[in-house]
Amino acid sequence: MTSSNSVAVPGSNDDAVLQWVTFKLDNETYGINVMQVQEVLRYTDIAPVPGAPHYVLGIINLRGNVVTVIDTRSRFGLASADVNDSTRIVIIEAEKQVIGILVDSVAEVVYLRRSEIDNAPNVGTEESAKFIQGVSNRDGELLILVDLDKLLSDEEWMELTQI
Amino acid sequence: MSKLVDDAVCDYFSSLLNETPVAQRVNTDEATGLNHGTLSAELRPQQGNSAVQVKEFATAEVEERINPQALAQLLAPVSAPVEPKPAVTAVAEKQLAAVAQKPALIAATDLNSTPESVNSEQINVVAAQSSATAKSMTKDLIEQLDEEFQVLFFKVAGLTLAVPLVSLGGIVNLERISHLMGRPSWYLGVQQHRQSQLNVVDTCAWVMPEKYDQTLAQNVSYKYIVLLQDSNWGLTCESLVNTFKIHKSQVNWRSQAGKRPWLAGVVKEQMCGILNVDALIAMLDSGLGSQG
Incomplete structure (x- = not known):
């Protein structure tokens, strides 16, 4: 985990507070490193790209820049859902690329102590098992922390640059 | 299959055929004398608070489909008088000697590490470890x-399982x-329990994946x-039957590990695993299914 989203807490250097932007997907709450989030957009039309990989929804024009939008639900192995007023595109930076991820809604920024983050059970056999960086119990609800750098494999990140 | 086990299986099937529907069975939890309070204060059934869709369970239909095959599979290694040593066990023993010199394959991860996909070699070695240690377990x-x-x-x-208290x-x-x-199909997910995360197993999917x-x-x-x-592992179940005091001699203990080290034996009278x-915990920790 990068420590770039940590906030220094006097007297507790080994238990830094980390900031996470939380979003919802299929009624589960996920968290991503706040330092990797550039902005959050309302849903806008996504132009499909012929021949693009299945995990790419398409591209959007963000102030003159072309940004590829990833189908997060598909990536997480979830069923697709209709777009509604809560749908957001989160613009993130991962593996030195700026991409958008489509989410059901964006909730808030939460602060978690490192000690509050637990390891996810290591029983995953699929690629998507790598996405989970850890889990945390927050107000009785499970927050699943996602490692955005692992969202795509090295080959897939490379593939994105060629779209 | 020995005559004794044959008779017991027949008894078991008879008891299933005479069994009450699930709606009545739930009510019989108390009638049968199961003291919920002694097991856990949280055991009281609560309806309508589960996010999991609760549907009417067609008991008779499901039991009819599942029990004979499932029980036969569970009993197979127990009832066979002389079970031929599985080929995998021989390989496993060889691998185990090599593994003994190596550090644990699946170590606890920290936040800087990520769970890697378990490859077939790892699964084989873990299965070998499970198989070889099951007998001693x-x-x-x-x-x-x-x-x-x-x-x-x-x-x-419809399948009854027993767990020593x-x-x-x-x-x-x-x-x-x-x-x-990214978790296996038998891994239902995580439930919060006393400020920690409980890994919940879909018991039916784990025990009998071929029927699920x-x-x-x-x-x-x-x-x-x-x-x-x-x-932090838990098995899901549909109903709690009862607690019984049984004697060791009332159990057909498995003498060989077989494919199912999680099955210690079969309770003869109730004919349940x-x-x-x-x-079981070791297998779940390793991400293995019921067949190892």
Whole structure:
């Protein structure tokens, strides 16, 4: 985990507070490193790209820049859902690329102590098992922390640059 | 299959045929004398608070489909008088010697590490370890138990399983399960329990994956989670039958590990599998299915 989203807490250097932007997907709450989030957009039309990989929804024009939008639900192995007023595109930076991820809604920024983050059970056999960086119990609800750098494999990140 | 086991299987089937529907069976939890309070204060059934869709369970239909095959599979290694040594065990023993010199394959991860996909080689080695140690685990379990010991019987999709009370960590109601991506189909997800995360196993999918199709999945109505010792693993179940005091001699203990080290033996009178919880936890920790 990068420590770039940590906030220094006097007297507790080994238990830094980390900031996470939380979003919802299929009624589960996920968290991503706040330092990797550039902005959050309302849903806008996504132009499909012929021949693009299945995990790419398409591209959007963000102030003159072309940004590829990833189908997060598909990536997480979830069923697709209709777009509604809560749908957001989160613009993130991962593996030195700026991409958008489509989410059901964006909730808030939460602060978690490192000690509050637990390891996810290591029983995953699929690629998507790598996405989970850890889990945390927050107000009785499970927050699943996602490692955005692992969202795509090295080959897939490379593939994105060629779209 | 020996005559004794044959008779017992017939008795078991007869008892299933005469069994009451699930609606009545739930009511009989108390009637049968199961003291919920002694097991866990959280055991009281709560309806309508589960995020998991609870559907009417077509008991008779599911039991009719599942029991004969499932029980036959569970009993197969037990009832065979001389089980031929599985080829995998021989390979496993060789691998185990090599593995003994290596550090643990699956180490606890920290936040800087990521769970890597378990490749087939790892699975084979872990299976080898599970298989080779299962015999000693069963022996350990037998030694750990008193001559007379208590077991809890619980049901899932018509199949009855027993867990020794010494291996029972508690029972909690099934509430909100958080799904984690990329996990095996038998891994239901995580439920919060006393400020920690409980890994919830879809028992039916784990025990009999070959029978677990879409129809069965829709018919199974889990209500409780049976906690395994002090681990963070729990088995889902549909109903709690009762606790019984049984004698060691009332169990057909498995003499060979076979493919199912998690099965310590079969309780003869009730004809149900008794769990080897230590082996079961080891398998779940390794991400293995019931067949190893």
